[in-house]
Amino acid sequence: MKRFVKKWRYPLFRTLMLTAWALLAGFPIFWITSTSFKPDNEWHKWPPVYVSKNATLDNYRMVWPIHQTGSIFVTPDQKGHGVAHESVTANKPWHALKNSLLIALSSTAIAVAFGTLLAYGVSRYRILSDTRMFQLLVLRMIPPIVVAAPLTLYYSVLQLMDTASGLIVVYFITSLPYAVWMTKSFIDEVPREMEQAAEILGASRWQTIWEIIFPLIRSGVVATFLFILILTWSEYLLSFILSKVDVVTLPVQLSKYEGSTEGRVYGHQAALAVGITFPLIIIGIFIRKHLVRGFTFGMVKR
Amino acid sequence: MTLIEMKGLRKVFGRNIEAVKNLDLSVEEGEFLVLVGPSGCGKTTTLRMIAGFEEPTAGEIYIQGRLVNDIEPGQRNLGMVFQNLALFPHKTVAENIEFGPRMKKVDPETRLRRVREAAEMVKITHLLDKLPGQCSGGEAQRVALARTLVTDPSVFLLDEPLSSLDAKLRREMRAEIDRLHQRLGKTFVFVTHDQEEAMTLADRIVVMRDGVIEQVGSPLEIYGDPVSHFVADFFGSPSMNLIPGTLSQESGKARFRAPGLTVELPPSFSQAPAGEATLGFRPEHLAVSQNGGIFRGEVRLVEPLGKDTLLYFDRGGERPLIAVVEGTRTFREGDTLGVSVNPDLLYLFGGDGKRIRRGSKGTGIRPA
Numbered sequence: 001m002k003r004f005v006k007k008w009r010y011p012l013f014r015t016l017m018l019t020a021w022a023l024l025a026g027f028p029i030f031w032i033t034s035t036s037f038k039p040d041n042e043w044h045k046w047p048p049v050y051v052s053k054n055a056t057l058d059n060y061r062m063v064w065p066i067h068q069t070g071s072i073f074v075t076p077d078q079k080g081h082g083v084a085h086e087s088v089t090a091n092k093p094w095h096a097l098k099n100s101l102l103i104a105l106s107s108t109a110i111a112v113a114f115g116t117l118l119a120y121g122v123s124r125y126r127i128l129s130d131t132r133m134f135q136l137l138v139l140r141m142i143p144p145i146v147v148a149a150p151l152t153l154y155y156s157v158l159q160l161m162d163t164a165s166g167l168i169v170v171y172f173i174t175s176l177p178y179a180v181w182m183t184k185s186f187i188d189e190v191p192r193e194m195e196q197a198a199e200i201l202g203a204s205r206w207q208t209i210w211e212i213i214f215p216l217i218r219s220g221v222v223a224t225f226l227f228i229l230i231l232t233w234s235e236y237l238l239s240f241i242l243s244k245v246d247v248v249t250l251p252v253q254l255s256k257y258e259g260s261t262e263g264r265v266y267g268h269q270a271a272l273a274v275g276i277t278f279p280l281i282i283i284g285i286f287i288r289k290h291l292v293r294g295f296t297f298g299m300v301k302r
Numbered sequence: 303m304t305l306i307e308m309k310g311l312r313k314v315f316g317r318n319i320e321a322v323k324n325l326d327l328s329v330e331e332g333e334f335l336v337l338v339g340p341s342g343c344g345k346t347t348t349l350r351m352i353a354g355f356e357e358p359t360a361g362e363i364y365i366q367g368r369l370v371n372d373i374e375p376g377q378r379n380l381g382m383v384f385q386n387l388a389l390f391p392h393k394t395v396a397e398n399i400e401f402g403p404r405m406k407k408v409d410p411e412t413r414l415r416r417v418r419e420a421a422e423m424v425k426i427t428h429l430l431d432k433l434p435g436q437c438s439g440g441e442a443q444r445v446a447l448a449r450t451l452v453t454d455p456s457v458f459l460l461d462e463p464l465s466s467l468d469a470k471l472r473r474e475m476r477a478e479i480d481r482l483h484q485r486l487g488k489t490f491v492f493v494t495h496d497q498e499e500a501m502t503l504a505d506r507i508v509v510m511r512d513g514v515i516e517q518v519g520s521p522l523e524i525y526g527d528p529v530s531h532f533v534a535d536f537f538g539s540p541s542m543n544l545i546p547g548t549l550s551q552e553s554g555k556a557r558f559r560a561p562g563l564t565v566e567l568p569p570s571f572s573q574a575p576a577g578e579a580t581l582g583f584r585p586e587h588l589a590v591s592q593n594g595g596i597f598r599g600e601v602r603l604v605e606p607l608g609k610d611t612l613l614y615f616d617r618g619g620e621r622p623l624i625a626v627v628e629g630t631r632t633f634r635e636g637d638t639l640g641v642s643v644n645p646d647l648l649y650l651f652g653g654d655g656k657r658i659r660r661g662s663k664g665t666g667i668r669p670a
């Protein structure tokens with residue numbers, strides 16, 4: 001009997017905890033998805049409507065217009081004027097999506113590529129001391145708002161304000177610490193002897209990195225890439241301060257549905273939010289195998 | 303012919319960890335050389351310097367007469383089997399073996415043939431499509447050997463390749479490596495801290511201690527003619543009985559005294575310096591009888607090994623005195639017996655741990 005209890009207590013506890021956690025984490029996603037399909041009279045309804053009986057795609061049509069011409073969705077680009085009060089029906093989300101894709105993908109790719117090489121150097125040749133590695137992490141501990149103000153000054157002078165490259169640079173810098181720290185932990189897991197075995201068999205340095213190291217840390221690199229991509233993709237503050245007229249990213253675009261002249265347009269906001277979240281979920285599903293292996297840090301077990 | 307020559311080799315890690323101190327050693331072509339010694343004595347460091355993974359702090363290494371200090375590991379024409387094998391886990395066994403030839407740009411057809419030959423040589427053809435993770439310990443061991451021998455190196459460097467295997471497999475792989483050495487006729491440098499492995503495999507044994515070479519010699523020389531207390535103690539199982547005591551010279555007769563034991567030494571020790579000394583004799587050189595003997599004591603433990611029997615006597619010291627007697631003669635725990643030893647098979651070590659040879663005046667340096 002005692003054994004029976006022992007055997008079941010832990011899995012039961014675990015299941016309960018994980019279920020509670022899943023509900024907690026899943027509810028907002030459910031809610032936003034549900035809201036995105038509600039007609040406008042159900043947005044603020046009390047008691048709340050969980051699953052609308054009058055589900056509609058209107059919100060999506062408004063936020064993600066497919067036809068660019070001849071419809072009410074198109075408003076002239078106002079270039080800097082009245083952005084905060086911009087019409088909800090503006091054809092902005094597609095621009096924002098394009099910007100976000102460009103900025104998030106390129107800054108993440110650069111950060112991960114550069115970070116991996118740096119991490120390799122740190123792991124194998126200690127090109128950065130422990131102190132330097134810690135300082136790199138400290139870079140992340142500074143609240144972004146603190147550096148935002150001085151950055152605007154630099155950026156004005158460098159003419160990087162409101163440009164995609166400006167955001168790419170700042171995201172590259174802020175995500176580099178993560179890239180280095182995460183990939184280093186994966187590289188550390190690859191025994192040195194593995195490389196030396198390749199070396200003594202006649203492989204060049206690049207062949208060793210390409211044939212031995214990279215395949216072994218690939219899962220970790222993918223996990224790192226996605227982790228940073230999510231952070232960058234949803235970054236709001238720096239994007240809002242450094243660039244909000246020409247180069248609007250999705251999170252900034254999302255904020256524009258709040259406090260605008262039309263009041264809170266929950267449905268549109270939700271439709272946009274779903275559009276922001278789904279690409280990540282889809283990528284996540286595709287590379288699930290890598291994520292599990294990468295995040296459990298267990299890919300070199302021998 | 304000398305294949306590898308090390309001159310004044312030294313390796314310091316960090317500021318003051320001296321892993322290898324002034325090592326001179328040459329490896330002859332085709333021989334099976336075993337580096338043996340306790341943990342941390344610098345065996346791996348020496349091997350890694352030969353391989354080129356560790357840059358010597360001082361000294362030179364020649365391979366086939368060529369100074370290789372500045373030559374990359376991949377260019378030294380060596381093969382190495384690592385302690386943890388370091389098989390590539392994401393490549394199949396065949397790809398693992400093929401890696402070396404592929405890096406050296408051997409054409410695919412030749413490569414395939416050589417992979418098959420190597421796999422046959424260590425009997426792993428049935429494993430070629432598996433991943434290393436799917437192989438057992440012994441199989442993985444063979445794969446590592448195949449991956450090395452396929453590149454046809456002039457020297458095989460093996461760093462404790464058997465230490466992760468269980469006793470039976472170890473013996474099996476030991477025989478396998480021995481067979482491989484016979485068959486290939488190549489030079490092997492083998493690192494181990496297992497004296498038995500060293501004794502059974504080696505043509506020549508290099509005993510290392512604290513970064514220096516303590517003794518070099520054939521297994522029989524090392525066993526029968528140790529230069530120091532350390533070497534005597536390290537080789538042999540059960541190990542040599544070593545009894546600390548004092549040596550005195552009384553009217554031309556050398557006498558060794560220890561608690562409960564006095565031994566009259568043969569005249570050949572009459573030149574030995576009086577003072578602190580250690581007397582040594584191998585368990586198999588002891589004779590046990592009901593009466594007489596240099597030492598009488600109670601048998602504390604009887605350990606029958608089948609062919610022989612081990613008798614443990616309590617001497618009050620740290621280690622029991624051990625005698626090996628033939629067969630399973632009926633000795634019982636608690637019996638009081640006398641132990642005697644052939645005086646010609648005694649070893650004497652001075653206070654400095656060095657062997658005192660017969661006819662010598664102490665601090666015996668081994669004659670060349």
Ligand SMILES: Nc1ncnc2c1ncn2[C@@H]1O[C@H](COP(=O)(O)OP(=O)(O)OP(=O)(O)O)[C@@H](O)[C@H]1O
Nearest residue numbers: 315316319321340341342343344345346347348495
């Ligand atoms: N990379 C290193 N950095 C600092 N010290 C080292 C390094 N490699 C080895 N040492 C030190 O050098 C000494 C010799 O090490 P080595 O690995 O050669 O010993 P070993 O004889 O192979 O021992 P074992 O039987 O345990 O493998 C040890 O004291 C070890 O701590």
Ligand SMILES: [Mg+2]
Nearest residue numbers: 345346347461
């Ligand atoms: Mg070692």
